Amino acid sequence: MYLVTVDDSKCTGCGECCEACPAQILALEGELCEVTGDPSECLGCESCVTLCPAEAITVQEL
Ligand code: SF4
Ligand code: SF4
Known part of the structure; x- marks a missing residue:
């Protein structure tokens, strides 16, 4: 399981x-x-983290 968080700010x-x-x-x-x-379907691939130009996403393994 991974926790995906988007920093709205x-x-x-x-x-x-x-x-x-x-x-x-x-x-x-x-x-x-x-x-x-x-x-729960997050694969933990961190593509979102890598691509985000704003560094707004964190993926944490639970
Ligand atoms: S792109 Fe991000 S949210 Fe989507 S599966 Fe990969 S780590 Fe999870
Ligand atoms: S990639 Fe773009 S839409 Fe996704 S969290 Fe980052 S800034 Fe927001």
């Missing part, structure tokens, strides 16, 4: 992470990225 709503997530659990809600899918 940093997210610019670019959508990069949403497009890249292989588990498709990230989506834009308004102008901010949110974990909209089932968090």
